[in-house]
Amino acid sequence: CGVYFYFSQLEGQIDDCECSVNTVDYFNNLKIYPRLNSLLLKDFFRFYRVNLERGCPFWPDFKRCTTEHCSVETCSEGQVPAGLSTEAKNGKESSAHKYLKEAQNEEDCDENHGGLGAVDRTLSEETKEEFEKWQKYDESQDNFCETEGESLTDVKYVDLHRNPERFTGYKGVSSHRVWKSIYQENCFKPDHEHGPFTTSKNLGELCLEKRAFFRAISGLHTSITVHLCATHYTPSKTGFGSGNWGLNVPEFLKRFSTDQTDGEGPDRLKNLYFVYLLELRALAKAALYIEAQSFYTGDDVEDAEVKSAVTELLSIIKSFPNHFKESVLFPGKDEETAKLKEEFRQHFINITRIMDCVGCDKCRLWGKLQTEGLGTALKILFSGKLDSDLKMPQLKKNSFHLTRKEIVALFNAFGRLSTSVYQLENFRKLIKS
Numbered sequence: 384c385g386v387y388f389y390f391s392q393l394e395g396q397i398d399d400c401e402c403s404v405n406t407v408d409y410f411n412n413l414k415i416y417p418r419l420n421s422l423l424l425k426d427f428f429r430f431y432r433v434n435l436e437r438g439c440p441f442w443p444d445f446k447r448c449t450t451e452h453c454s455v456e457t458c459s460e461g462q463v464p465a466g467l468s469t470e471a472k473n474g475k476e477s478s479a480h481k482y483l484k485e486a487q488n489e490e491d492c493d494e495n496h497g498g499l500g501a502v503d504r505t506l507s508e509e510t511k512e513e514f515e516k517w518q519k520y521d522e523s524q525d526n527f528c529e530t531e532g533e534s535l536t537d538v539k540y541v542d543l544h545r546n547p548e549r550f551t552g553y554k555g556v557s558s559h560r561v562w563k564s565i566y567q568e569n570c571f572k573p574d575h576e577h578g579p580f581t582t583s584k585n586l587g588e589l590c591l592e593k594r595a596f597f598r599a600i601s602g603l604h605t606s607i608t609v610h611l612c613a614t615h616y617t618p619s620k621t622g623f624g625s626g627n628w629g630l631n632v633p634e635f636l637k638r639f640s641t642d643q644t645d646g647e648g649p650d651r652l653k654n655l656y657f658v659y660l661l662e663l664r665a666l667a668k669a670a671l672y673i674e675a676q677s678f679y680t681g682d683d684v685e686d687a688e689v690k691s692a693v694t695e696l697l698s699i700i701k702s703f704p705n706h707f708k709e710s711v712l713f714p715g716k717d718e719e720t721a722k723l724k725e726e727f728r729q730h731f732i733n734i735t736r737i738m739d740c741v742g743c744d745k746c747r748l749w750g751k752l753q754t755e756g757l758g759t760a761l762k763i764l765f766s767g768k769l770d771s772d773l774k775m776p777q778l779k780k781n782s783f784h785l786t787r788k789e790i791v792a793l794f795n796a797f798g799r800l801s802t803s804v805y806q807l808e809n810f811r812k813l814i815k816s
């Protein structure tokens with residue numbers, strides 16, 4: 384009864400949005416999720432360019448090095464590029480040599496339960512050649528991914544399908560610490576609040592923009608947690624075989640049921656819908672810009688397929704009747720509003736940096752991807768450059784720009800949220816029966 388109650392609490396209006404959970408469930412599970420899922424299998428979306436080696440800027444790094452066999456130094460050596468590297472081209476070290484060294488180090492540093500948390504950096508030779516072409520193409524476009532300060536040497540392509548986001552068995556201190564510092568030091572607090580952090584209980588004391596910030600972050604956290612609960616690893620009882628991946632209901636209830644979360648579970652789940660609507664709106668708002676991309680991978684047939692699939696998906700997204708209204712946030716043109724917006728932006732940038740502090744490789748990869756995707760959504764919503772309904776020729780002259788990396792991150796991040804909403808349905812069925 385208690386459990387049923389909390390799902391029924393989830394029904395109805397999503398806070399600070401004009402739309403209900405049921406509308407989103409229906410729209411996502413039937414229309415968005417299946418299409419998005421097949422789109423994300425395409426090469427354009429499946430290879431993500433990321434720097435996993437930036438290191439944690441805020442506290443000493445314990446990255447994948449909790450075993451005695453592995454000092455931090457050895458591990459950072461293990462981050463040798465798998466290919467595509469400017470260094471390899473300069474012939475400092477053959478890529479075969481690097482591969483071997485990497486494999487070696489990966490083994491030594493394996494704190495992640497049989498390597499479940501390690502990122503699979505394997506790319507075929509063919510793929511590597513393709514990337515060289517992509518990279519040349521990208522560089523000929525005026526992109527500004529260097530503003531992230533990621534040196535080209537450390538920015539590598541990762542095949543997202545070889546590295547699914549799922550429970551890794553990783554129980555390191557770092558993930559806990561990351562979320563704790565996000566909530567304690569990087570979310571806004573009510574002015575008179577001296578407590579450790581904002582929760583759904585004192586949220587009402589914040590202005591709309593600060594509430595939105597908290598909801599988006601909490602929604603992202605919820606989404607990641609739902610994935611880990613939905614793709615949970617249970618080792619086989621006999622010790623043979625590789626065990627099973629599946630829904631873990633007790634784990635889910637621990638994070639989201641009313642009684643085990645001091646009443647916060649349903650709000651956490653609602654925040655997932657909040658951030659979903661935020662990214663949905665960003666996709667709709669940038670649709671014209673995104674549709675005009677070439678989705679270049681060098682394979683004309685596939686590129687054209689991707690373009691038409693993207694266009695179809697975006698037209699469905701545009702048809703959603705209750706889009707999030709970003710114009711209610713930061714409405715004024717005064718100095719106060721500008722200051723708040725800048726504060727919002729700084730807080731968010733800081734959170735993307737904290738993702739570099741996540742210990743397990745895979746969790747860091749997906750954490751970075753999802754924050755970059757959300758950051759891209761915020762850029763679309765609040766840059767002010769897409770506010771008037773520009774048509775194509777003007778839009779091209781406009782200084783608004785998204786890099787391939789940002790587009791890939793946005794679609795994949797939205798894919799994760801879409802999957803979470805879909806997985807909630809599975810939990811709902813299991814828990815109600």
Ligand SMILES: *[C@@H]1O[C@H](CO)[C@@H](O)[C@H](O)[C@H]1NC(C)=O
Pocket residue numbers: 441564565568569729730733737
């Ligand atoms: C960024 O995050 C770190 C770690 O939580 C925190 O110590 C620092 O105060 C934050 N900086 C800003 C500018 O918010």
